[in-house]
Amino acid sequence: MPASVVLNPASSSSNPATSSVALWAYLKPALDHIVRSPSNDPNGKAPAVDFVLYSGIHTASSLPRANPPSSASSATARGKAPVGGSDIYDQLDRYFAEVCQEIALNAPEDESTLVHYLVPSFNRFSSGAQSANRLLSYVNRHYVKRAVDEDRGWLRLNDVLESMVKTMTIDDTREKISQRLKEKRTEELKRWGYSEGDSPERLAIAEACSETASPVDRIVPVASLAHRRFRTEVIEPMLLAPKTKGTSKAKHKIPKTPASAAPYRPKGRLARAVQHLMTADDVQEEERTRLLTGLAHSLKTIGVRPDHPLRKRMDKHLTTTASSEKTDTDNAEGS
Template structure:
């Protein structure tokens, strides 16, 4: 099936796709299904939607965000009445949160399908998983472009409001280093927080592959990996959101280590020997079988190992994970 088959703009008659979340999602979802779930000849290229449909989705999102903006409600006060404390005033739901949450659930379902269709035979797991991830990734990149308005209007604002992948709460213990420092407060504390945030961000980007003196592109790729590794409550760009869901719904279940049956402790073993006899998750067993196999094409084996290493990296599997370490020599550096 050719990737040149465009999905046309659906006929909606007099319906207004920005009237409600359900109407908006009903208008957008066919495009997402086409981009992420349609069969393709080239797994690295997602099928496209008609330019009028693309414009229609952008317009519908713009109108929805504009028409459903809800200011923070302020209770009516009589003249001379005391003002209620700030904590008693309900906060408005962040604009775009509902669209973002619906998209997150959609991506989680799409990723879960990959796991549900996975073969039960470990020897074929990697040959199944890599092409499925390639297809998922190409679709996610296309959706990220299609819904970039959400990135600009919601994700960026969330980061400015300390709801992104790195938050002030992550560095509080580093800021409050002593009781005396805590007492100084004021502008000093603000400067200290900003300084610690810069230091933590730089450290995290180095951890995710950005070398010293990294280019802007290298920093962006390292940050995307850190975003994919973040917790589910952190707001991240749509592409990183998709990769994070592939991690949580596909890779982490496959990395779960089964509980060992109690057969008595093995005495006299070194730590490496103990690690060798410990039970492993399905993905670890499949990688072990791939790397220790003697038959077949060595070049193809190395290529599959490299693609696995890239998958683990860009979906946010931590750098110190045993499987990441085992595949490290196959990893492609951030460029």
């Protein structure tokens, strides 16, 4: 990113501080640089952003802007006042969705190479998402934080009220409902590996997973926003089983009783790719473990729940492999 691209403090139509449209025009090249541009780093590390540009974006983001008339009118039509920051947040969501759709479209049709493609693609995208999260820290500190305070975050009061509706009485106090909300939050965090008394780092990881697992209408930090789109645009379509159309004759045909149990046949595209990787003879065990570990990490990061069949199958395989390797090591040391 050229250092000459800096914020112009003068008020003009090109000044990114004047409107959300101008700010987005200023932001998008930087996002393309850190999210889309190729990286030679083996871990997919995003390219650095020029400090002058970083400062300019932060300054422009923190200044008041005029919302487009369409945004104000649509918000008024819904009976709500326009929310500052929502325009850029919505643009970011659309941007990450477009990038993820490109990743999905470029995925190989060959299931034997699908995991080999997804793991580095996710690493590169995730690295860019983290850089964007730092670049747009103002969005997190002000718009996202305010949205969470206004009950528009990944966990909402309605989530608790729905579970309490059958047992709720007129005597239930605000404190009781608030306590139930805290319990609900803790329950969700525990699903992602958090335990009472864990370190702040473990808590942050569990909360990030909860954010990415949330529906797309929930307001979450920029990094989680990006990871959630990787789930909805890349992974979830690959988890779906293809639809099959049967004939009317097949519906009424009496199936034959199999002589033995049918072998495991995963239906989703990604599940078939994982099955191929697990059983392929032409893949070294070290490479197999590396790819499965990377994919398992990415599925957790983007909010695919721990009880999903594919995650459970992969975790079981990795646990068995690790146990087998430990046994072999112990036997070698004892001989």
